[in-house]
Amino acid sequence: MxxxxxxxxxxxxxxxxxxxxxxxxxxxxxxxxxxxxxxxxxxxxxxxxxxxxxxxxxxxxxxxxxxxxxxxxxxxxxxxxxxxxxxxxxTAPWEFTATKELLYPMDKKLEEIFKRYPEVNSLYETTNFDDPIWVINRWLELLPVDAEKKQEFLQENDCSKIVQYLSGLVE
Missing domain, CATH: 2.30.130.40 (LON domain-like)
Incomplete structure (x- = not known):
């Protein structure tokens, strides 16, 4: 940033x-x-x-x-x-215990955004679309989610709630 x-x-x-x-x-x-x-x-x-x-x-x-x-x-x-x-x-980092397939199509749609918008891609030195936590964090940064909702997700021990929430938005 x-x-x-x-x-x-x-x-x-x-x-x-x-x-x-x-x-x-x-x-x-x-x-x-x-x-x-x-x-x-x-x-x-x-x-x-x-x-x-x-x-x-x-x-x-x-x-x-x-x-x-x-x-x-x-x-x-x-x-x-x-x-x-x-x-x-x-705080303890989120754990992703589900299979990577649970992130589909979030991972692929994020990759499309990075390809289509060079200004987004330029924000990151490297990309890691195979890392579920990296993908989840990028979506949380990019989507207009209010601070209270983000705080709610960030206080969770795992990322299952945010994955459910993002799945509904991205699909």
């Missing part, structure tokens, strides 16, 4: 992430949650590493990040500059 960093708090976040060779977490926001109590931040986020950065034509910092793992976020505090920090615990 490419980001344009323009707020001081996020410049600090990127600087700290690069300086310590660690990353940061990107979260989904809940418009119904209380912002003062940090309840507007959903509990599952994506831990990312900075893979590239550059100065953009408009003078802003451009940062490219790569998702590493889902994390559960707790104890969110707001620092003086507005940057929010919290405790993060890596």
């Amino acid at each position: 490419s980001l344009r960093i323009f707020e001081q708090r996020y410049t600090r976040m990127v600087k700290e992430a690069c300086g310590s060779e660690s990353g940061f977490v990107i979260c989904m926001l809940n418009s119904q949650g209380n912002k003062d109590l940090n309840e507007h931040i959903y509990p599952i986020g994506t831990y990312v590493n900075v893979v590239d950065f550059n100065l953009l034509d408009d003078g802003l910092l451009g940062v490219t990040v790569e998702g590493v793992r889902c994390v559960r976020i707790t104890n969110i505090k707001t620092e003086a500059d507005g940057l929010r920090i919290g405790d993060c615990e890596m």
Whole structure:
């Protein structure tokens, strides 16, 4: 994912992430949650590493990040500059225990999208249409599924509910 960093708090976040060779977490926001109590931040986020950065034509910092793992976020505090920090615990990755055939035609339709839309294909260094978890995650990224529904899926121990949901949408 490419980001344009323009707020001081996020410049600090990127600087700290690069300086310590660690990353940061990107979260989904809940418009119904209380912002003062940090309840507007959903509990599952994506831990990312900075893979590239550059100065953009408009003078802003451009940062490219790569998702590493889902994390559960707790104890969110707001620092003086507005940057929010919290405790993060890596979540267990989804397990796919069904046969690969269960993903048909999701895998093939996703491959068609990648071929038809080079801008989607360019978002990924490599593709892996044979990996069920990779396919499921790409669909979850591409489809306009609201954040609350995504959070519901991300909190599951396995991906059976998301496979059912996606099967209905893709067919």
